[in-house]
Amino acid sequence: xxxxxxxxxxxxxxxxxxxxxxxxxxxxxxxxxxxxxxxxxxxxxxxxxxxxxxxxxxxxxxxxxxxxxxxxxxxxxxxxxxxxxxxxxxxxxxxxxxxxxxxxxxxxxxxxxxxxxxxxxxxxxxxxxxxxxxxxxxxxxxxxxxxxxxxxxxxxxxxxxxxxxxxxxxxxxxxxxxxxxxxxxxxxxxxxxxxxxxxxxxxxxxxxxxxxxxxxxxxxxxxxxxxxxxxxxxxxxxxxxxxxxxxxxxxxxxxxxxxxxxxxxxxxxxxxxxxxxxxxxxxxxxxxxxxxxxxxxxxxxxxxxxxxxxxxxxxxxxxxxxxxxxxxxxxx
Amino acid sequence: xxxxxxxxxxxxxxxxxxxxxxxxxxxxxxxxxxxxxxxxxxxxxxxxxxxxxxxxxxxxxxxxxxxxxxxxxxxxxxxxxxxxxxxxxxxxxxxxxxxxxxxxxxxxxxxxxxxxxxxxxxxxxxxxxxxxxxxxxxxxxxxxxxxxxxxxxxxxxxxxxxxxxxxxxxxxxxxxxxxxxxxxxxxxxxxxxxxxxxxxxxxxxxxxxxxxxxxxxxxxxxxxxxxxxxxxxxxxxxxxxxxxxxxxxxxxxxxxxxxxxxxxxxxxxxxxxxxxxxxxxxxxxxxxxxxxxxxxxxxxxxxxxxxxxxxxxxxxxxxxx
Numbered sequence: 001x002x003x004x005x006x007x008x009x010x011x012x013x014x015x016x017x018x019x020x021x022x023x024x025x026x027x028x029x030x031x032x033x034x035x036x037x038x039x040x041x042x043x044x045x046x047x048x049x050x051x052x053x054x055x056x057x058x059x060x061x062x063x064x065x066x067x068x069x070x071x072x073x074x075x076x077x078x079x080x081x082x083x084x085x086x087x088x089x090x091x092x093x094x095x096x097x098x099x100x101x102x103x104x105x106x107x108x109x110x111x112x113x114x115x116x117x118x119x120x121x122x123x124x125x126x127x128x129x130x131x132x133x134x135x136x137x138x139x140x141x142x143x144x145x146x147x148x149x150x151x152x153x154x155x156x157x158x159x160x161x162x163x164x165x166x167x168x169x170x171x172x173x174x175x176x177x178x179x180x181x182x183x184x185x186x187x188x189x190x191x192x193x194x195x196x197x198x199x200x201x202x203x204x205x206x207x208x209x210x211x212x213x214x215x216x217x218x219x220x221x222x223x224x225x226x227x228x229x230x231x232x233x234x235x236x237x238x239x240x241x242x243x244x245x246x247x248x249x250x251x252x253x254x255x256x257x258x259x260x261x262x263x264x265x266x267x268x269x270x271x272x273x274x275x276x277x278x279x280x281x282x283x284x285x286x287x288x289x290x291x292x293x294x295x296x297x298x299x300x301x302x303x304x305x306x307x308x309x310x311x312x313x314x315x316x317x318x319x320x321x322x323x324x325x326x327x328x329x330x331x332x
Numbered sequence: 333x334x335x336x337x338x339x340x341x342x343x344x345x346x347x348x349x350x351x352x353x354x355x356x357x358x359x360x361x362x363x364x365x366x367x368x369x370x371x372x373x374x375x376x377x378x379x380x381x382x383x384x385x386x387x388x389x390x391x392x393x394x395x396x397x398x399x400x401x402x403x404x405x406x407x408x409x410x411x412x413x414x415x416x417x418x419x420x421x422x423x424x425x426x427x428x429x430x431x432x433x434x435x436x437x438x439x440x441x442x443x444x445x446x447x448x449x450x451x452x453x454x455x456x457x458x459x460x461x462x463x464x465x466x467x468x469x470x471x472x473x474x475x476x477x478x479x480x481x482x483x484x485x486x487x488x489x490x491x492x493x494x495x496x497x498x499x500x501x502x503x504x505x506x507x508x509x510x511x512x513x514x515x516x517x518x519x520x521x522x523x524x525x526x527x528x529x530x531x532x533x534x535x536x537x538x539x540x541x542x543x544x545x546x547x548x549x550x551x552x553x554x555x556x557x558x559x560x561x562x563x564x565x566x567x568x569x570x571x572x573x574x575x576x577x578x579x580x581x582x583x584x585x586x587x588x589x590x591x592x593x594x595x596x597x598x599x600x601x602x603x604x605x606x607x608x609x610x611x612x613x614x615x616x617x618x619x620x621x622x623x624x625x626x627x628x629x630x631x632x633x634x635x636x637x638x639x640x641x642x643x644x645x646x647x648x649x650x651x652x653x
Binding site: 016170264 | 488489491494561586589626629630635
């Protein structure tokens with residue numbers, strides 16, 4: 001058990017290390033100078049000497065005047081202290097606190113959408129695998145849903161439910177006329193703004209899981225153990241139960257693999273709805289060339305995906321008894 | 333027939349997942365794994381069944397329609413697709429088939445020009461990803477040992493990194509980007525699941541008799557991979573490429589939508605970005621944002637359906653289900 005998780009943790013640590021290093025490398029080795037562009041944006045009207053002074057000032061501020069290896073060490077040192085620098089676009093607020101105020105919104109969308117679409121999709125898929133009529137509906141709908149770009153479904157939902165039917169608001173995390181307080185009115189407003197972005201994330205995910213589960217169940221029902229059980233006269237309910245359990249395992253692995261895509265989907269969905277999460281922040285940081293904020297958001301996403309992956313690993317061990325046996329067997 | 337025997341596969345789960353959790357091709361290696369002595373007749377057989385599989389026909393027809401549109405569109409509507417030539421925000425009519433934007437741009441012209449770049453990104457991005465995935469998968473699966481370990485590690489790392497976030501950061505720093513650069517980015521980040529799948533397939537073929545025979549008769553590693561192993565999973569490789577193609581289109585749409593797509597030219601994602609940025613939603617200009625999304629969904633959906641249909645063609649066991 002310890003060896004298995006040790007190995008996993010090693011991979012995750014390596015991944016984080018590499019990702020963070022790439023994150024550090026990109027602005028330094030990409031064409032163009034972030035500081036120059038920053039100065040040319042903020043310091044217009046300055047004399048050449050003035051803008052030169054500004055360049056020196058920013059280089060000092062961001063620690064760009066040190067040798068490159070020292071910059072790298074400093075980067076890790078401040079990273080481990082939770083210091084991701086300051087946001088240029090939000091006039092010097094610490095990046096960490098800017099991100100922390102956006103993270104709850106993103107998580108409130110992502111966690112329910114991912115878990116529910118996984119659960120509902122698997123349930124529908126398992127049903128479709130044994131009912132021809134349902135299958136004929138689930139399969140085409142599923143393919144259309146998986147092929148839909150996240151932001152387009154978001155746009156269409158916003159248009160239908162926000163513009164034509166006028167049921168749900170289509171912009172913001174809560175009504176602009178309200179202050180964040182702990183009242184029912186505010187919570188209601190939060191909820192009604194949450195419904196559409198959640199629904200679009202949920203629906204796109206649904207199709208893939210349903211198709212995956214359907215195929216897997218059909219495959220499992222053809223497997224030798226299913227045939228053997230049937231031959232023994234086991235009730236088909238029991239056979240299906242076993243098939244479902246076996247089909248579940250690849251779906252759990254798939255959950256981990258799909259996380260990166262879903263996170264990206266959440267980012268663009270937030271942009272469509274101007275939802276105050278990481279996606280909107282990301283767009284703002286790109287448009288304003290706020291590279292510290294951009295780096296910070298990236299690191300947060302990496303960290304989140306790694307943690308989620310690790311949770312899925314643990315879930316896998318809990319669900320699949322064979323891994324536990326194999327692991328305890330592996331320990332001397 | 334398969335590598336998907338239920339096994340305690342926690343460390344290397346051997347089920348292959350495509351993008352967004354769509355499990356890919358279940359039965360990949362042809363039954364028996366023997367090189368077919370009559371390649372022509374096999375090709376004829378595939379064509380025979382492909383033209384009689386409903387899914388393949390539907391999928392290919394949809395793709396062909398859009399491809400033709402992408403090719404002849406610029407001939408129907410020559411000139412700059414972004415030119416301000418029409419009335420402002422007009423709904424679809426005989427003159428303006430897809431209506432106009434709130435600036436008076438012809439949406440049909442933008443649409444057909446964008447289709448071209450969509451196919452380009454898909455083919456190029458998917459192609460690059462397929463080549464990297466194949467190389468990594470073949471080498472890791474055939475060589476094994478420490479090379480396999482190292483490649484596996486790299487694959488796992490790239491697999492876990494949310495590559496889209498990585499793309500965002502990288503693309504944000506490049507001030508001038510073309511469709512080709514975008515396709516390169518996508519190709520270099522979307523190969524891991526393909527590499528894993530191909531590695532598993534190679535692994536299972538590696539110890540078959542015909543490969544052993546080739547090895548005993550002194551054939552070198554590379555020739556075995558390309559002469560013996562690859563042809564026996566050619567259908568699988570093709571299906572992988574189709575999925576990567578569709579995935580690349582979706583990733584490109586996402587990138588474009590955040591404003592990190594090509595800085596010049598048009599694309600379907602960029603059209604949606606413009607529509608949202610210029611309040612097409614609030615103004616009710618549905619003809620601005622519906623066509624690009626429909627096109628992406630239709631093309632990617634058609635690719636997936638073709639993929640499933642072709643799987644049935646390549647795999648006789650699946651044909652009657």
